[in-house]
Amino acid sequence: MDTHETIPLIVEFTGGLEMLFSDQRKHTLQVPAKDDKGNAVTVGWLVHHLCEEVMKDTRKELFVLDGHVRPGILVLINDADWELEGEASYVLQPRDNVLFVSTLHGG
């Protein structure tokens, strides 16, 4: 078995979150299919991975707060609220689109 198998993902940021990710809205990523315990990777794993590996900004608290995605950020898996998909435990599939939306308040 290939332990270095990867899966392709599209990760997008909007509502100002892109500023924390090098001002880039759309990121095409290859992530390992399994985490270091050998389990299939989940969205929860992806959030941690983005925070540690992709985000250059040091203000991690604007993305993850107390171990959870910060309040005011919606996570959408293939355009559906992740709460409809099992939240952080959702197992990532090849070519999934994961969108992080920071709510806006201006009017």
Next chain:
Amino acid sequence: MESANASAEALRKQIVCTEAELARLKLQLAQVEAGASAQETDGLSIDEQSASPVTKKWPLLPEEYKRYGRQMIVPSIGIQGQLKLKESKVLIIGAGGLGCPAAAYIAGAGVGTLGLVDGDEVEISNLHRQILHTSAKVGTKKVDSAISFLKSLNPHVNYVPHPSHLTPQNAEEIVLNYDLVLDCTDTPSSRYLISDICILLQKPLISASALRTDGQLIVLNSPPLPAGDPAGGPCYRCVFPKPPPAESVVSCGDGGIIGAVVGVMGVLQAVETIKLIVQGKLKAFADPNEVRDGKTNPASMLLFSANSSQPFRNVRLRTRRAGCFACGKDSGLSLEGLKSGNLDYVLFCGLASSVDVLNPEERISASDFRDLKNKGLLVDVREKVQFDICSLEGSINVPFSTIQGKTFGEADVGWIPQDLPEDAPIYVVCRLGNDSQVVTRRLKEGGFGHGEKRYIGDIKGGLKAWKEQVDASWPEY
């Protein structure tokens, strides 16, 4: 030729007869309709009705048929939809970048009553996006400015000004008599309050927001079933149970906003308003005998990003949250509790703490800075787009965004000139005097003061203070 003339003559006769028959039928119809409306309304006899040329036999005024004709002939509206619009009472909370375009289209469409809530006055910085206000109205109440525009747009609507901000104390009284609410406000605390009162009073809520080049639209509490009914539409708290940290909330004043972008969102709110009214979705009744098969009504959110290759994107959100504080089975909300101040929305959402990290001796006033002989290095930490608008002579630009969120090692401060003497001071300036404090502190912590050799400080009050104390001609944006 003879036979052709004869057949033409016959046809003419037939047309005259048919027209006479048509006129007779039209009169009959009018009499029947007038009779029906007379029975419903004022009891006038058919004879009295038909004696007057301007009768009340039509439900709209003649001018209204012309005014609304172009939307009434759209099949999804029709005369029935127009009459529903005329019966409806819509409340717009916030007469700003969202509320202005929303109000213009909703008034134009011919609702019966349109209420506007806003405690603010018109400022010149509003005018690029708040299209109901004009330059001449700067300084007047936004609700008055908006209503004077709307009256000239459509005098057939009953306009109700509410010239104050929505509070837990006045919310019930203001919202109670309307059918539907538009959240056109700009802070999280008002968004939670509006959602809560809409749950308590069972009003559908159309909520939108915008910043820079992006906007978001969501229809909440639709259908507006009582708290605890899982078939009702989710509320703002279902989608956002916890408010965002105050530090992460950016206003239009700080982040900027394109007028047309927030305008798009306000117009979309008007579209959703007209849809809910015309489709008869303003009220929902829980029918105990109805078999629902566990049917629920999830919300969706429309995202607009002007600069994206896919500017509009619709995402599916959740249904009502069973344990929601507001609309769940064990709702903690009550009108009495709200009014008595049990819920502190400002506290719930928090306030961004004002920046106060420097000691008085680490700060210099704008006028003292002007009088300095050795100004050393002046670092302006506003974003480049702001620096490009105006900057102080001799200052260099190091945007705050390139400093914050980065580790502050020696490598990051290549902008300090190599030949700057170790005892030459560094002054930091920004728009209002907040970010400049943060940068000053970090420079000192980074050891760039070379012990006590170099003075590092910020200009207190930023460029706003510079305009007030030194240069009245400074462009304030």
